[in-house]
Amino acid sequence: MTATQPSASDLLSGTVAGIASWIAGFVTTYVLVAPNVRESGLARIIEALDGEPATYELVGWVFYNAHLVETVIRDIPLLGSRATSYIGGEAGFTTLLYVVPVALLFAAGLGLARYRAVDTPTAGALVGSTVVPGYLLAVAAGVFLFEVSIGGTTGGPDFPPAVVLAGIVYPLVCAGGGGAVGGLLEARNRS
Secondary structure, three states: OOOOOOOHHHHHHHHHHHHHHHHHHHHHHHHHHHHHHHOOHHHHHHHHHHOOOOHHHHHHHHHHHOOOOOEEEEEEOOOEEEEEOOEOOOOOEOHHHHHHHHHHHHHHHHHHHHHHOOOOHHHHHHHHHHHHHHHHHHHHHHHHHOOEEEOOEEEEEOHHHHHHHHHHHHHHHHHHHHHHHHHHHHHHHHO
16 A cells, blocks of 8 residues: 555544553553552642542653653642653653653554555555544543642643643654554565
């Protein structure tokens, strides 16, 4: 298939792959960091003030941090707002978490290109980029799912960078790159 424009079937497959990649990325991050998040001082403070554990929300913050999206805590009494990342640094999680969304999106693009048997890197990149709508939808929903509010203070992934970086740039570059590699592999197999 040397299509220049993805079909409706490609868009549907890509959207499903995008949502599945986001879910797989969150679950992978959860498995890797939830035990430490659950025991963190921040989790204990939130639970003491709110009465509910906030493990999945805080893991979500780390997942978005893996997309280079900072966590913003707004309206902290006497302090205002603060942006931070929980990956890297002395007290942060391992920087290997940055690989999670990249690898899963690359695999999604590669899988879509191989499934559709595209035979050029350009067609592969186009098919791989069809993950953007599903991933973008999941990213936007996740910003609201991972918001924590206590009193007048709220915290969660920073919405504009989440949409642009995590929702558009990451899937476009990583899944598109995976699709391009899939197209290149198919072209080599056919020659």
